[in-house]
Amino acid sequence: MAGRFRYLAILPALALATASTGAGSDAQREEPFAEAPIALLVDMSSGQVLFSRDADRRFMPASITKVMTLFLAFELIAEGKLSPGQSFAMSEQAYRDWHGKGSRMFLDLGEVVTVETLLLGIANVSANDGAAVLAEGAAGSVEDWVAMMNAKAREIGMNDSHFGTPNGWMDEGRTFTTAHDLALLAREMIARHPRLYRFYVGREGLDYRGIAQANHDPIRGRVAGADGIKTGFTNQAGFGFLGSAERDGRRLVLVAAATASSRERRDVSVAMMEWGFDAFDSRSLYQRGAYVGDAQVQEGARRTVPLVAAAPINATFPHGSTSEPTLTIRYEGPLRAPLEAGEQVAELEIATEGAPPSRVPLVTGQAVAQANGWQRLLNGLAGLFR
Structure with missing residues (x-):
């Protein structure tokens, strides 16, 4: 979700060992999971891509x-x-x-x-x-x-x-x-x-x-x-698979496509999923419903609305890392009232050095009604002193 954003924090960044960027071990650089010409592994709890090969290629x-x-x-x-x-x-x-x-x-x-x-x-x-x-x-x-x-x-x-x-x-x-x-x-x-x-x-x-x-x-x-x-x-099409697994609240989703046999599809899918769980750790950032920040609201009964996690939000790191990500709230705004509670209006961007930023949804923590005449007047006066 592009547009205006609110900056939350700068924390020490971390380079993810994502094979699609060429980082990681020698084994990773030797075409890991080569049986799948098209491959993608994503940590759903953080939105972070752990491995990618031709993920935008149509098939x-x-x-x-x-x-x-x-x-x-x-x-x-x-x-x-x-x-x-x-x-x-x-x-x-x-x-x-x-x-x-x-x-x-x-x-x-x-x-x-x-x-x-x-x-x-x-x-x-x-x-x-x-x-x-x-x-x-x-x-x-x-x-x-x-x-x-x-x-x-x-x-x-x-x-x-x-x-x-x-x-x-x-x-x-x-x-x-x-x-x-x-x-x-x-x-x-x-x-x-x-x-x-x-x-x-x-x-x-x-x-x-x-x-x-x-x-x-x-x-x-x-x-x-x-x-x-x-x-x-x-x-x-060859042999393909869209798969998912969850361990300890952490869910991975993989895509393996255009493999030459059912055996290769099986072997690469098992290997990729096990690697995703073994090579990376997940740390909790926010539980479902936890307050993350605020967004500006236009023509509302209140000038801001709390943003909360739509689902548990984690950050994914190479195993053993102690680094932290950079977190940014992004939304197109100011938001326009009325707003319903639980409405997806923003995203939390999780940025780590050496990997594309990932984004997970944020929703409104409460409803915001449209402002009446008196509230519009108060909001206008408050805007003069910002």
């Missing part, structure tokens, strides 16, 4: 596309526009398009299935047929669902992504994304819908209609704290 996500379908469904559930208990039927069109095609739940023509079951199938066995049935049922058509996916992508800032299907099936390159955009999608899904994420994502698999299928997540059961998120594969 075909294949079934990782289904994460956007899941996120959109979670958003609709939160808004009361979709219910896990709703049921949708496999239409003739969906049956023609997806019966016997790729990974699936083996849905039959006319079969009625709940949204909850569809989401479990999409998340854990990559059900192409389930994604199509959900799209038709929730939006009226696959085309309308895809339009909603793209609108949601723009809303959360996925500026280098476009979706042509709800499931990532090959579409001559109309569906594309970047590692940065996928990490952003993972952050928004987990931060906005932690309960739904925990319920639907990262299960062992799905047993539906007497057909048991396993989840092919490459880090689940291999990395402590791993809880998802989604694999992808087509001959055009």
